[in-house]
Amino acid sequence: MSEVFAIIYSERKPKAVEAAKRTLELLEKNGLKGIAMNAREAVEKKIPSDTDIVIALGGDGTILKVVDAISDDAAILGVNFGHGGYLMEIESGMLEESLKRVIRGEYHVEEVMxxxxxxxxxxxxxxxxxxxxxxxxxxxxxxxxxxxxxxxxxxxxxxxxxxxxxxxxxxxxxxxxxxxxxxxxxxxxxxxxxxxxxxxxxxxxxxxxxxxxxxxxxxxxxxxxxxxxxxxxxxxxxxxxxxxxKTVKFIRLSDKGGFEKRIRKRFGYED
Missing domain, CATH: 2.60.200.30 (Probable inorganic polyphosphate/atp-NAD kinase; domain 2)
Structure with missing residues (x-):
């Protein structure tokens, strides 16, 4: 696997900042290329156009900023460090195991309008x-x-x-x-x-x-x-x-689509 990664994190969430460092270390241990930027920097400077996968660490606001700063072909894995996290695929405690699955290519991509x-x-x-x-x-x-x-x-x-x-x-x-x-x-x-x-x-x-x-x-x-x-x-x-x-590409790690997970979370039915 030779994908290029970008780790975009919310600078206002200390746990997301710390997780960005761990994520970068894990990528480097697997011989993969990656950069880390906070969400504000990503908006101002844009995410490099050769990026294949973006790991977004924060809340829904982080995802919305990534969408504005991303290249058309990159896919996003959302990791929730916020309160709502309706756009996020996984919770923060699942970061390392989920990242290993992404590195192994064990995911599919869902496109939304x-x-x-x-x-x-x-x-x-x-x-x-x-x-x-x-x-x-x-x-x-x-x-x-x-x-x-x-x-x-x-x-x-x-x-x-x-x-x-x-x-x-x-x-x-x-x-x-x-x-x-x-x-x-x-x-x-x-x-x-x-x-x-x-x-x-x-x-x-x-x-x-x-x-x-x-x-x-x-x-x-x-x-x-x-x-x-x-x-x-x-x-x-x-x-x-x-x-x-253009569409937005989200990485999904389960057969359950983003809509099904989001509506259950909105109504308080946690998986």
């Missing part, structure tokens, strides 16, 4: 979990209009709108009252946040782009996966969302 997002015709980023559209001023009501295939589907006044992927549907969108989507669906869920009308969450196919027109006073912002933020000030803001041509 991302969203490609533009704001007023300018590329903003790609979302693994969700995009969140709101005013930059807390408490400001905006008017949202949802359009697909040149048809006005619905509109509402409210605080914000969440547009979530299937994998993100167990995260913020679910907490805001949205349904959980199976990862195998080519769909997104749109969740109005504190709407002033009787509108509720809706599931739409993402086989065609979705347009969101936003009207209201002040500055409008879009936040991707909880940390990428862009804002614009204009009379009408247009957000365009479509399925990305």
């Amino acid at each position: 991302k969203l490609y997002i533009k704001l007023n015709n300018r590329f903003v980023g790609e979302a693994l979990n969700e995009a969140y559209i709101s005013s930059t001023q807390s408490g400001t009501i905006l008017n949202f209009k949802i359009i697909q295939d040149e048809v006005d589907l619905f509109e509402f006044p409210g605080d914000a709108l969440i547009i979530s992927t299937p994998i993100g549907s167990t995260a913020y969108a679910y907490s805001a009252g949205g349904p959980i989507l199976d990862d195998r669906l080519n769909a997104v869920v749109l969740v109005p946040v504190c709407p002033l009308t009787n509108v509720r969450a809706i599931v739409l196919s993402i086989s065609k782009p979705i347009m969101v027109e936003v009207l209201g006073g002040g500055e409008v912002q879009v936040m991707i996966d909880g940390w990428i933020r862009r804002s614009v000030k204009s009379k009408k803001t247009v957000l365009e969302i479509e399925r990305s041509k």
Whole structure:
């Protein structure tokens, strides 16, 4: 096995920092090449393009940063050092044995979708979990209009709108009252946040782009996966969302898929 590894760890979690050192040592003992970076460095400098496998040590936030910094072909093994860890494959106590299995090639790769997002015709980023559209001023009501295939589907006044992927549907969108989507669906869920009308969450196919027109006073912002933020000030803001041509590759060590593990964990059924 000659894969190149990158160990990305949360600098805010001392146990993850220590685990990164142990992981690098184990790789070197097996004659494998690897580098270690904290999540902030990974975002700023990007993960080297020749990386085959990323070992992400932290919480879900670490995974979301890795996704932004990774090359298209690299696969991610998530190791949970956080509280939720819904995107993580294993818990921290399983790190060494799991890494040995990865070195032996005893795993398979699951690919999940991302969203490609533009704001007023300018590329903003790609979302693994969700995009969140709101005013930059807390408490400001905006008017949202949802359009697909040149048809006005619905509109509402409210605080914000969440547009979530299937994998993100167990995260913020679910907490805001949205349904959980199976990862195998080519769909997104749109969740109005504190709407002033009787509108509720809706599931739409993402086989065609979705347009969101936003009207209201002040500055409008879009936040991707909880940390990428862009804002614009204009009379009408247009957000365009479509399925990305790229996917995120997750390493799986069991026959149970990521969706099954994630939904059981969300409902408190620990394996």
